[in-house]
Each structure stands twice: as C-alpha cells, then as structure tokens.
Amino acid sequence: MGEHERYNRERWDKTSDSYQAYHGVEISRVPDAWGAWRIPESELRVLPDITGKDVLELGCGGGQWSIWLAQNGARVTGLDLSERQLSHARSSAAAVGVGVVLVQGSAESLPFRDGTFDLVLSDHGAMSWGDPDRTLPEVARVLRPGGILVFCAASPLFIICWDEQIDGPGERLRRDYFGLHRVEEGDGAATFNLPYGEWVRRFRMHGLSIDALVEPRPAEGAVSTFYPEATEWARRWPAEVIWKVRREP
Numbered sequence: 081m082g083e084h085e086r087y088n089r090e091r092w093d094k095t096s097d098s099y100q101a102y103h104g105v106e107i108s109r110v111p112d113a114w115g116a117w118r119i120p121e122s123e124l125r126v127l128p129d130i131t132g133k134d135v136l137e138l139g140c141g142g143g144q145w146s147i148w149l150a151q152n153g154a155r156v157t158g159l160d161l162s163e164r165q166l167s168h169a170r171s172s173a174a175a176v177g178v179g180v181v182l183v184q185g186s187a188e189s190l191p192f193r194d195g196t197f198d199l200v201l202s203d204h205g206a207m208s209w210g211d212p213d214r215t216l217p218e219v220a221r222v223l224r225p226g227g228i229l230v231f232c233a234a235s236p237l238f239i240i241c242w243d244e245q246i247d248g249p250g251e252r253l254r255r256d257y258f259g260l261h262r263v264e265e266g267d268g269a270a271t272f273n274l275p276y277g278e279w280v281r282r283f284r285m286h287g288l289s290i291d292a293l294v295e296p297r298p299a300e301g302a303v304s305t306f307y308p309e310a311t312e313w314a315r316r317w318p319a320e321v322i323w324k325v326r327r328e329p
C-alpha cells in the first residue's frame with residue numbers, strides 16, 4: 081500500500097464518526113443523489129439500468145449509495161479503505177435488512193477478477209482519493225466489456241480556485257491548471273484531480289470511451305453541508321463534474 085493510501089485510511093478512520101454524524105445524515109436522507117449539493121439522480125440521469133447488474137462502489141464510505149443500489153435491484157459490492165467507514169456501512173445495511181458485500185481494500189489494487197462488474201460508481205469516493213494512474217487501469221480491468229464507470233468529483237476549476245483564506249472557492253485562479261494531479265489535504269492525506277485533457281487521454285489509454293461529462297449546477301438557494309458558503313460560486317462556475325465512460329467491447 082502506498083504512502084497516500086495509508087494516510088488517507090488513517091484520515092478516514094479518524095474522521096468517520098463525525099463525518100457520518102454530520103454529512104452522513106444528510107446523504108442518507110436522499111441517498112440516490114450526487115455530489116456536495118446532493119442533486120438527485122432522477123434529475124441528472126447518469127446511471128444505466130441497474131436491475132440485476134453487478135455494481136461496485138469505489139470508496140463506499142457509509143454505504144448510502146450501495147444500499148440504495150441494492151434496494152433497487154443491483155448486486156452490490158462496496159469497497160472502502162477505512163474500516164471505520166465500513167462499520168457504518170455494515171450497520172446501516174443491517175438496519176434496513178439489505179445485502180451488500182462490503183470489502184476493505186484499495187481502489188488502486190482491486191481484489192476482484194477481470195470483468196466482474198457491469199457498473200463501477202464513485203461519488204467523491206476512491207476516484208477522488210486514489211491516484212487515477214492506478215485506479216483507472218484497475219477499473220477498466222474489473223469492468224465487463226460495455227460496462228460503465230460513473231464518478232462525481234470536484235471540478236479542476238474548483239481546485240484551482242480554492243482559497244485557503246476563506247476555506248472555499250474564490251474568484252481568482254490560485255494554482256496551476258497544467259500539472260494538476262495530487263492535491264494535498266493535510267497530514268499526508270491527498271486527493272487527486274486532473275486537467276480535462278489528461279482525463280480524456282487516460283480514458284482512451286485504458287479502452288474507455290466517453291458517454292457524458294455532466295457539470296451539475298445546484299438550484300438557487302440549495303444548501304450543502306460540505307460547502308455551505310459556496311452555493312453562489314457553484315451557480316456561476318462548475319464546482320463538480322460527473323464523468324460517464326464505457327469500457328469498449
């Protein structure tokens with residue numbers, strides 16, 4: 081396991097209880113919704129038909145998406161680095177009597193055979209916290225031909241406008257766009273983001289073709305527990321992106 085994976089696991093084990101008590105409650109209220117502003121899937125319509133499909137959630141956290149997917153007819157595996165996050169997912173799945181396979185592991189080295197899944201999903205999960213040079217080849221490997229990867233992540237613009245002073249996105253570009261890759265999150269923890277062209281180059285390299293790039297825009301007055309002061313910013317510029325790509329047959 082690499083250094084950032086160890087630090088990220090430590091970070092999530094340490095913060096899991098408070099994260100679930102604060103953000104988790106809001107996520108559970110509408111589990112089939114994307115990103116920091118929880119825009120419903122019924123509005124964005126990025127998921128394929130999930131009935132009877134084998135689905136992997138990468139960085140499932142408290143398992144809210146995984147549980148919803150299982151309740152709606154998918155066979156679901158939730159993978160996460162953090163034992164504490166998985167224990168929240170385990171209790172929530174048990175509380176509603178839903179069967180979800182929960183696995184501790186890293187998206188950078190997936191413990192699954194080639195061609196196991198029809199859909200891989202991540203909502204600010206391991207596609208954001210893992211290095212795309214390691215996660216993307218792994219996702220391409222475990223997807224069946226024609227299988228789909230859908231992931232929601234911070235937009236590159238959001239990252240380059242991040243202003244430490246206001247602890248949120250500002251109206252000035254504060255870091256370089258070119259070369260964007262590892263983003264320090266403090267105490268050795270890291271997230272990852274790439275310029276658009278770099279995502280596209282890597283998708284093609286791993287046999288993934290693009291179905292859609294969605295830039296979700298929160299409604300006027302929408303509230304985010306993650307970025308309560310940034311709704312106006314996110315209405316002017318894309319704070320998040322959702323990529324939908326497909327493994328070529």
Ligand SMILES: C[S@@+](CC[C@H](N)C(=O)[O-])C[C@H]1O[C@@H](n2cnc3c(N)ncnc32)[C@H](O)[C@@H]1O
Nearest residue numbers: 092139141160161162165186187204205206209
């Ligand atoms: C922001 S949470 C996402 C979960 C859920 N969608 C949510 O919004 O709460 C990020 C999750 O990714 C997990 N994670 C980080 N790096 C990972 C990796 N390399 N492999 C699997 N999971 C990872 C963390 O442990 C954490 O539970």
